[in-house]
Amino acid sequence: MTAANPYLVARLGGLGTTIFTEMTALAVETGSVNMGQGMPDTDGPQEIMDAVTAAMAAGHNQYPPLPGMPVLRQAVAAHQRRFHALEYDPDSEIQITMGASEALTASVLAFCEAGDEIVMFEPYFDLYAAAGALAAAQRRVVTLRQPDFGFDLDELRAAIGPQTRLLILNTPHNPTGKVFARDELTAIAELCIEHDVIVLSDEVYEHMVFDGRTHTPMATLPGMWDRTVTISSAGKTFSFTGWKIGWACAPAPLIEAIRTVKQNLTFAGGTPFQPAVAHGLGMPDSYFDGLTQEMQAKRDHLSGALQAAGFDVLAPAGTYFVTVDITSIGETDGLAFCRSLPDRCGVVAVPSVVFYDTKAVGAALVRFTFCKRMDVLDEAVARLGRLGGGS
Numbered sequence: 001m002t003a004a005n006p007y008l009v010a011r012l013g014g015l016g017t018t019i020f021t022e023m024t025a026l027a028v029e030t031g032s033v034n035m036g037q038g039m040p041d042t043d044g045p046q047e048i049m050d051a052v053t054a055a056m057a058a059g060h061n062q063y064p065p066l067p068g069m070p071v072l073r074q075a076v077a078a079h080q081r082r083f084h085a086l087e088y089d090p091d092s093e094i095q096i097t098m099g100a101s102e103a104l105t106a107s108v109l110a111f112c113e114a115g116d117e118i119v120m121f122e123p124y125f126d127l128y129a130a131a132g133a134l135a136a137a138q139r140r141v142v143t144l145r146q147p148d149f150g151f152d153l154d155e156l157r158a159a160i161g162p163q164t165r166l167l168i169l170n171t172p173h174n175p176t177g178k179v180f181a182r183d184e185l186t187a188i189a190e191l192c193i194e195h196d197v198i199v200l201s202d203e204v205y206e207h208m209v210f211d212g213r214t215h216t217p218m219a220t221l222p223g224m225w226d227r228t229v230t231i232s233s234a235g236k237t238f239s240f241t242g243w244k245i246g247w248a249c250a251p252a253p254l255i256e257a258i259r260t261v262k263q264n265l266t267f268a269g270g271t272p273f274q275p276a277v278a279h280g281l282g283m284p285d286s287y288f289d290g291l292t293q294e295m296q297a298k299r300d301h302l303s304g305a306l307q308a309a310g311f312d313v314l315a316p317a318g319t320y321f322v323t324v325d326i327t328s329i330g331e332t333d334g335l336a337f338c339r340s341l342p343d344r345c346g347v348v349a350v351p352s353v354v355f356y357d358t359k360a361v362g363a364a365l366v367r368f369t370f371c372k373r374m375d376v377l378d379e380a381v382a383r384l385g386r387l388g389g390g391s
Contacts, residue, residue, distance in 0.1 A: 011133045018126060019354045023338065030342040033380040035368045036350040038174070038320060041376060044239035044280070045287070051276035064271045066263050068096020068247070075278035076247050083206075083288075084217045086225070092252040095259050096274065098266045099244035100204050100233040103258070105131040106265060107200050107229050107248065108166065110257040112137040116165040121151060123175055123355030123362055125202070128168050137165070141357045146314055146325070146365075149178040153187055160195050167197050169218055172205040175352055175367040176323055177316020179209055182216050189221045198254070199228045204236045204246075207288050209318040210296040219249070229254055234277040236320075237291070239371075243273045295320050298370040298377065305381035306368070320371040323352060327364045329387065334366045345383040 027034035073090035114136035171180040219228040233246035312328035334351035356362035
């Protein structure tokens with residue numbers, strides 16, 4: 001039990017309210033422009049929304065099958081084949097989940113015993129730490145270091161030991177926007193094969209990779225298909241984050257383990273959204289190419305404006321987040337800076353330090369999102385200009 005809450009088990013005591021909940025509440029309270037939470041302010045394609053209405057009218061309103069509706073599992077399999085040349089059996093090697101979050105958490109709970117170790121790169125999405133805590137597993141972090149957020153291979157090698165059960169990979173990476181290069185992935189893969197480690201590969205930003213770069217799924221590397229769980233979702237690709245439709249793709253024994261946990265979490269849900277997402281996954285290349293182009297334009301727009309406002313911008317290669325180093329405007333404490341920002345200029349951002357175990361490394365980093373309308377980006381930057389160089 002914890003001192004703060006005697007009803008909460010000790011292993012969850014360090015979690016508390018997420019930074020996203022805190023900052024979004026602050027945005028509402030102060031009327032600030034919310035550049036913190038990665039939530040688009042416009043809906044995705046109308047034809048996908050129309051498909052939900054059609055599914056409801058057709059009677060798809062009760063529990064779907066535990067693995068997910070066949071139409072969506074088939075669409076996910078087709079998507080993996082089309083974009084990544086990966087083959088999965090829709091019946092035994094794909095599991096539909098309540099967002100990528102459930103896929104990640106169910107995977108950790110399925111694979112990890114108490115005391116097992118999970119290796120992850122920091123800064124890490126906070127759910128990874130929470131899922132590990134739920135499983136009573138131990139976290140081992142490897143730091144991505146600015147300005148390019150590379151990692152030290154010797155540090156990674158040292159982090160993997162006899163108790164390592166999982167490695168969680170996120171590429172394109174939230175919050176830094178790093179897209180892991182093929183040689184980096186190959187080095188990671190070789191260590192995972194050597195130590196018989198399962199990889200959870202979070203690829204929810206797979207269609208947001210910029211400047212001609214290529215997203216390389218971990219499962220495509222030699223020897224990795226058999227030990228990789230690839231996780232993605234409709235929320236980021238189609239701008240319907242509230243639908244919470246995600247999936248996991250992996251060899252049948254891994255999916256069977258995940259499914260055993262998933263059936264005791266939510267069992268199944270999101271019935272009318274599933275055929276709609278299936279429709280979305282079958283949309284022409286022009287949609288996916290257009291998404292990439294739109295997000296790259298917004299990245300360039302926000303990054304340029306932040307630089308003009310005095311911030312040291314660490315340009316992202318993917319996702320819809322941009323990280324800045326606030327020491328360039330005379331600040332050093334990202335958490336205090338973000339908590340004061342709404343009152344100082346009416347903008348909300350997220351302090352990256354909450355995604356680090358090595359707090360000193362992330363102390364002065366702040367994450368902004370650019371999955372907003374251009375006019376919202378302009379308003380946010382205009383307000384940030386009022387900071388006057390951190391005075």
